[in-house]
Amino acid sequence: MRRVLDQEIMNEMMERYSTMYFSEEPVDDADLNAMLLAATQAPSAYNEQPWRFFVAKTPQDKEMLMEYMLPGEKEWISKAPVLILLAGNMGDTHNGLYNYWTAFDTGCAWGYLTLEAQRRGYVTHCIGSFDRVDLRGEFQASEDLEIYGIVALGRPADASVTAKEKQMPRKTVNAVQLRRR
Numbered sequence: 432m433r434r435v436l437d438q439e440i441m442n443e444m445m446e447r448y449s450t451m452y453f454s455e456e457p458v459d460d461a462d463l464n465a466m467l468l469a470a471t472q473a474p475s476a477y478n479e480q481p482w483r484f485f486v487a488k489t490p491q492d493k494e495m496l497m498e499y500m501l502p503g504e505k506e507w508i509s510k511a512p513v514l515i516l517l518a519g520n521m522g523d524t525h526n527g528l529y530n531y532w533t534a535f536d537t538g539c540a541w542g543y544l545t546l547e548a549q550r551r552g553y554v555t556h557c558i559g560s561f562d563r564v565d566l567r568g569e570f571q572a573s574e575d576l577e578i579y580g581i582v583a584l585g586r587p588a589d590a591s592v593t594a595k596e597k598q599m600p601r602k603t604v605n606a607v608q609l610r611r612r
């Protein structure tokens with residue numbers, strides 16, 4: 432499955448899509464570390480690197496995150512061998528106030544992570560539909576963390592199953608014209 436454009440674009444970008452069908456095969460630790468390392472190569476405002484990842488690999492840790500999900504999502508996500516909670520540090524060591532760019536930079540880091548996953552033959556699906564307010568309220572961290580998503584990560588299920596999936600269409604490039612008021 433591959434989106435077709437009239438331009439040559441990195442294979443990983445063209446082939447990636449959010450699957451709902453994971454194989455239960457474990458994720459290799461070296462691969463997982465490489466994906467997280469790839470995420471840290473993202474640019475960030477003032478090089479704050481505000482992204483934070485909580486990696487859930489054990490049934491107990493995965494269950495802790497799944498507790499906050501909707502039943503429909505839980506059903507397919509529970510198959511993924513790894514869940515990664517995507518969070519960002521809102522504190523700012525540069526000006527001592529808050530980091531306006533935390534969400535922007537964490538989004539970029541997750542983009543890098545998913546492309547490295549794709550390159551290594553893994554698939555991902557980020558979800559935002561979980562109770563992040565409750566989750567944030569019930570866990571403590573040494574930093575002021577905002578929570579953005581939970582990424583399911585694993586090998587794709589058998590091709591006979593994933594063949595049912597389709598890549599989502601893309602809109603045309605939204606270039607805007609700026610005019611003075």
Ligand SMILES: Cc1cc2nc3c(=O)[nH]c(=O)nc-3n(C[C@H](O)[C@H](O)[C@H](O)COP(=O)(O)O)c2cc1C
Pocket residue numbers: 447448449450556557558559560561579580598599
């Ligand atoms: C921050 C974020 C939150 C998302 N939340 C959900 C979600 O709650 N449930 C879901 O099924 N997919 C979710 N997705 C996946 C998107 O629906 C998906 O990325 C989009 O439809 C484009 O499809 P593609 O990733 O296959 O290209 C989310 C993606 C992102 C980046």
